[in-house]
Amino acid sequence: MNGADSEVGRLETVMLHRPGAELKRLTPRNSDKLLFDGIPWVGRAQEEHDAFAQALRDHGVEVLYLTELLQDTLEYDAARQEVISAMLEERQLGDLLAQLTRGHLEDLDPEDLTQTLIAGLAREELKSGRGLVYGLMDRHDFVIDPLPNLLFTRDSSVWIGDRVAVTSLAMPARTRESMLTRLIYTHHPRFAGVEHLYEPWLEHVEGGDVLLMAPGVIAVGTGERTTPAGVERLCRRVFAAGLAHTVLAVPIAQQRATMHLDTICTMVDVDTVVMYPPVAYSLQAYAVTSLGNGELRVFEPRPFLEAAAQAMGIERVKVIDTGLDPVTAEREQWDDGNNTLALAPRVTVAYERNVETNARLEASGVKVIRIAGSELGSGRGGPRCMSCPISRERLATFA
Numbered sequence: 055m056n057g058a059d060s061e062v063g064r065l066e067t068v069m070l071h072r073p074g075a076e077l078k079r080l081t082p083r084n085s086d087k088l089l090f091d092g093i094p095w096v097g098r099a100q101e102e103h104d105a106f107a108q109a110l111r112d113h114g115v116e117v118l119y120l121t122e123l124l125q126d127t128l129e130y131d132a133a134r135q136e137v138i139s140a141m142l143e144e145r146q147l148g149d150l151l152a153q154l155t156r157g158h159l160e161d162l163d164p165e166d167l168t169q170t171l172i173a174g175l176a177r178e179e180l181k182s183g184r185g186l187v188y189g190l191m192d193r194h195d196f197v198i199d200p201l202p203n204l205l206f207t208r209d210s211s212v213w214i215g216d217r218v219a220v221t222s223l224a225m226p227a228r229t230r231e232s233m234l235t236r237l238i239y240t241h242h243p244r245f246a247g248v249e250h251l252y253e254p255w256l257e258h259v260e261g262g263d264v265l266l267m268a269p270g271v272i273a274v275g276t277g278e279r280t281t282p283a284g285v286e287r288l289c290r291r292v293f294a295a296g297l298a299h300t301v302l303a304v305p306i307a308q309q310r311a312t313m314h315l316d317t318i319c320t321m322v323d324v325d326t327v328v329m330y331p332p333v334a335y336s337l338q339a340y341a342v343t344s345l346g347n348g349e350l351r352v353f354e355p356r357p358f359l360e361a362a363a364q365a366m367g368i369e370r371v372k373v374i375d376t377g378l379d380p381v382t383a384e385r386e387q388w389d390d391g392n393n394t395l396a397l398a399p400r401v402t403v404a405y406e407r408n409v410e411t412n413a414r415l416e417a418s419g420v421k422v423i424r425i426a427g428s429e430l431g432s433g434r435g436g437p438r439c440m441s442c443p444i445s446r447e448r449l450a451t452f453a
């Protein structure tokens with residue numbers, strides 16, 4: 055069954071995106087805007103990603119690739135027309151260039167259209183071009199921008215219970231990603247009948263900020279990406295759908311190092327988190343519950359770990375004591391040491407480079423499946439960011 059009610063129920067199916075030609079578009083001139091901190095060696099990034107996918111399969115996880123789902127989806131004419139129109143509307147190319155681009159895209163078969171939607175289209179790759187907009191563009195300028203961050207499938211959709219929240223991404227370089235995930239969830243037969251909990255045109259919410267702490271309890275970070283209004287909208291929708299009794303709104307620093315809640319905290323067991331030490335005990339949360347009729351009850355802020363324990367109905371949330379010195383902690387947090395992907399309670403995937411954090415996880419009895427991420431990490435995302443769980447074994451129902 056599709057969906058998830060926790061971060062740690064046995065992972066059954068996951069959606070990944072194997073990085074490809076879109077990474078080859080990165081240059082020192084555009085990488086900041088495209089949210090990469092370096093220029094990855096693409097072949098090696100693919101090898102690292104293949105090893106990640108294989109590690110998941112070795113643990114019984116079904117791996118779906120976004121590219122394959124998208125290509126299947128683009129076999130349907132309605133889906134092709136929908137995505138081409140939506141993309142051209144967003145891109146603002148002017149009437150003539152939009153018309154030429156439409157012609158170019160309509161001629162592509164599903165495989166090439168998939169590639170173009172992901173890797174983008176430079177002006178010089180357009181079959182025929184003319185007019186003012188075309189003339190004013192440099193030949194390397196993008197008629198369609200590439201999507202190098204599609205690699206981080208966590209952010210462009212998130213399953214809550216049996217529904218999928220297609221997210222509303224905050225950074226201009228990423229907004230088109232959820233146009234593609236929405237298309238897949240709307241038209242791909244594998245997802246027929248799945249209800250959408252959220253839509254890309256609503257207030258900003260990114261999947262990296264959403265943590266399913268326990269059945270019925272969701273923590274949502276709000277900072278650089280998910281906005282306060284996004285959390286409020288998600289609360290209303292989650293409560294209306296009966297998917298949770300409590301949402302914890304967690305303000306996080308509005309900066310790149312902590313762009314999502316999952317950069318500082320992920321779950322490794324039903325009651326245990328691994329957390330960036332400097333914030334572990336200072337992070338605050340506003341618990342939100344439903345008063346019915348769409349009204350929300352918002353509680354005074356309290357320490358996050360306390361508020362979470364109360365909502366989860368447990369005495370306390372355990373924190374893996376990484377006990378790291380501040381410099382090591384900061385280095386490993388930057389390299390996504392706290393961004394782990396649980397395959398089951400106490401079994402987690404982590405970047406091998408975060409030697410100290412991983413050693414502490416193991417000392418606490420967590421099995422760590424190490425993967426290489428020297429190239430993948432240049433996009434500032436770890437195993438959790440690079441995975442969208444489509445199905446996890448349910449822990450319980452809370453109703």
Ligand SMILES: NC(=[NH2+])NCCC[C@H](N)C(=O)O
Pocket residue numbers: 088089090203206208209225228261262263313314316317433434435436438439
């Ligand atoms: N869930 C996450 N932490 N995702 C990380 C996304 C990294 C990506 N380069 C961005 O800046 O958006």
